[in-house]
Amino acid sequence: xxxxxxxxxxxxxxNNTDINNINIAEGCAPSGINNAIRxxxxxxKDLQAGTSGDTIPIAAGGxxxxxxxxxxxxxxxxIGTDVQxxxxxxxxxxxxxxxxxxxxxxxIGTDVQxxxxxxxxxxNRGLFRKSDPSIAAWxxxxxxxxxxxxxxxxxxxxxxxxxxxxxxxTMPTFASGTDxxxxxxxxxxxxxxxxxxxxxxxNARKVGGFHYAAGGNATGQSGGNTTPQINExxxxxxxxxxxxxxxxxxxxxxxxxxxxxxxxNTDCDTNGTSKYNVTMADGSSxxxxxxxxxxxxxxxxxxxxWFESCELASAYGKRLLTQREFMAMAYGTTExxxxxxxxxxTILNAAYTSKWGVMQSSGVLWVWGDDRGGAYNTGGWNAxxxxxxxxxxxxxxxxxxxSWASGxxxxxxxxxxxxxxxxxDYYIGARFACDHLLLD
Numbered sequence: 001x002x003x004x005x006x007x008x009x010x011x012x013x014x015n016n017t018d019i020n021n022i023n024i025a026e027g028c029a030p031s032g033i034n035n036a037i038r039x040x041x042x043x044x045k046d047l048q049a050g051t052s053g054d055t056i057p058i059a060a061g062g063x064x065x066x067x068x069x070x071x072x073x074x075x076x077x078x079i080g081t082d083v084q085x086x087x088x089x090x091x092x093x094x095x096x097x098x099x100x101x102x103x104x105x106x107x108i109g110t111d112v113q114x115x116x117x118x119x120x121x122x123x124n125r126g127l128f129r130k131s132d133p134s135i136a137a138w139x140x141x142x143x144x145x146x147x148x149x150x151x152x153x154x155x156x157x158x159x160x161x162x163x164x165x166x167x168x169x170t171m172p173t174f175a176s177g178t179d180x181x182x183x184x185x186x187x188x189x190x191x192x193x194x195x196x197x198x199x200x201x202x203n204a205r206k207v208g209g210f211h212y213a214a215g216g217n218a219t220g221q222s223g224g225n226t227t228p229q230i231n232e233x234x235x236x237x238x239x240x241x242x243x244x245x246x247x248x249x250x251x252x253x254x255x256x257x258x259x260x261x262x263x264x265n266t267d268c269d270t271n272g273t274s275k276y277n278v279t280m281a282d283g284s285s286x287x288x289x290x291x292x293x294x295x296x297x298x299x300x301x302x303x304x305x306w307f308e309s310c311e312l313a314s315a316y317g318k319r320l321l322t323q324r325e326f327m328a329m330a331y332g333t334t335e336x337x338x339x340x341x342x343x344x345x346t347i348l349n350a351a352y353t354s355k356w357g358v359m360q361s362s363g364v365l366w367v368w369g370d371d372r373g374g375a376y377n378t379g380g381w382n383a384x385x386x387x388x389x390x391x392x393x394x395x396x397x398x399x400x401x402x403s404w405a406s407g408x409x410x411x412x413x414x415x416x417x418x419x420x421x422x423x424x425d426y427y428i429g430a431r432f433a434c435d436h437l438l439l440d
Contacts, residue, residue: 007054127155128207128238131165133440137208137237138182143229144174146192146210154184157203161188176214176228177276177348179248181206182237196248208237211249211261214276214348217357218332224353231357234261239439244317249274250434251356257433259321259329261358262346263365264312264430269295273316273432280346281312282365284426290315303424306397307385309368318432320370323415325433326400330354330361330412338363338402338410342426354412358431362401363410365429369398374417384422396420403427 002021003009010016017025019039056062063071072078079085092099098107108114130137131151139149145168152163161184169182170191180192183204191200192210199206211234216225233251241247242258249272250258260274264281267288271278281287283304289295292315301308306320313319321329332355339349343364354361374396383390399419402410405427419428 005054125155125158127153127160129153130237130239133239133438136235136240138169138210138235140230140232140235143227144171144212145169146171146230146235148190152184154205154207156184156188156205157186159186163188163190174212174228176212179211179234180209182208182210208235208241209247210234210236211251211357213261213357213359215350215353215359218353218355221332221335223332223334223349223351224357226348226350231261233356239437241437243435243437246272246316248272249276251358252436253325253329253356253358255436256328257325257436259325259356259358259433260318260431262431263360263367264309264432265346266300268312268316269297273313273318274346276346276359278346279344280365280429282426282429283424285344286424287312304428304430305386305424306368306372306419306421307388308424309430310370312430313432316432318434320368321400321431321433322370323398323400326367326369327412329356329358329433330401332356333362333412335362335411336408338406339404342404362412362414363406364404365401366399366403366406366416366427367401367429367431369400369415371398372396372421373398382420382422384420386422391421394421397423399428 002018003016004020017023022035022039023029024033055064055066058064058074064074065071076082105111129152132149135149137148137150137152138146140146147169148163148165148167150165154161154163163184167190170189172180172193175194178194179196180194181196182190182192183199184190184207185201185204191204193200196206196209211231212228213231214226214228216227216229217231217233218224231251233253236242236247242250249261251261252258262274262276264273264287265271265275265278266281266285267278269288269290279285281304286300286302286304288298288300290312291297293311309320333353334351337351339352343349343360346359349360349364352360352363372395376393376395379393381390381392382394384394385391396417396419399416400414401412402414406414
């Protein structure tokens with residue numbers, strides 16, 4: 001058979017007796033040798049040009065293909081499958097440097113800020129983050145002990161401290177009826193102190209607090225006990241706290257709103273609105289006018305009307321409780337019962353402590369509620385606002401909880417709707433509330 005292309009040549013020289021029908025067998029004419037050399041040169045040229053139909057295997061250094069496309073496929077270099085087609089944008093990116101950043105819209109100084117350690121520090125300044133933001137940062141573990149309830153990330157003096165869940169808070173020697181601040185220190189530990197302004201160590205940061213009460217909370221509906229301990233509903237942190245400016249002396253009711261643990265007192269500018277063992281405000285012991293409403297530190301209202309109670313609460317970012325809130329706040333008190341005598345001070349009457357640790361929650365003083373309703377106390381215009389305008393056909397203001405003399409009428413759902421908003425008397429006091437602030 002005639003050998004018409006190189007792939008038909010034989011590796012055994014004796015079998016190569018022709019080139020494209022040119023006889024080169026032993027004893028051939030001399031012209032056959034000349035013609036065979038010329039034919040071989042032609043065949044090599046065809047192979048080079050790719051027109052011979054032959055291919056050189058990949059293993060022999062070839063491509064195993066007769067076209068460029070087939071060669072790329074055979075070599076695993078198919079464009080769009082194995083390799084990316086040329087793209088000028090990719091060339092720019094590949095070059096890196098400022099051209100690539102500009103192409104990506106990340107030009108330093110135009111699109112993005114160059115790295116600055118001071119900016120990183122500023123971004124972290126004030127950081128307070130909890131792994132579980134839906135709960136307070138602290139949890140009670142004993143009458144006078146507490147730990148972190150989740151992982152905390154706190155910036156302290158320019159450094160981020162990671163504090164593990166379950167980390168104990170170093171506690172002081174407690175005094176009943178006292179509010180304590182929780183401080184994060186520069187060494188990453190936590191410490192509680194009764195000082196809310198001066199840190200226990202240099203550069204420590206105040207990050208929360210709690211109230212240590214003279215007695216425990218109600219566990220049923222017959223009041224609390226006389227064992228001094230932390231009120232677990234008083235825990236607050238920088239992102240779980242009352243919406244007012246001062247979180248001291250407050251308890252969270254059913255995760256919904258905060259209420260003062262103690263009845264309002266006669267000097268709220270000095271004591272705050274909720275303080276243990278001070279004179280409670282009522283019609284016979286009226287409170288001082290707060291400085292935010294023109295008070296001079298000594299002048300009292302001279303009475304404690306509904307209007308004055310509203311103003312007193314507003315001075316501290318608080319409000320009167322609605323009837324609905326009062327019923328929830330006083331849950332756990334000894335129902336259908338009152339203390340029997342005028343207490344005079346914001347002290348522990350354990351039988352009237354609520355589930356949330358609110359002291360004297362019912363049966364001690366009537367307190368003004370936010371609601372108004374019932375029959376008109378006076379039809380038509382009534383100048384009952386201490387000289388600040390008149391009310392027309394104004395409804396009464398609700399009194400809640402009952403006083404020390406109310407006996408079986410007193411309780412968490414006790415209410416009276418027969419009092420004018422201008423009434424002031426020795427058996428009527430006030431207690432304040434505010435919203436719950438939950439930050440992420």
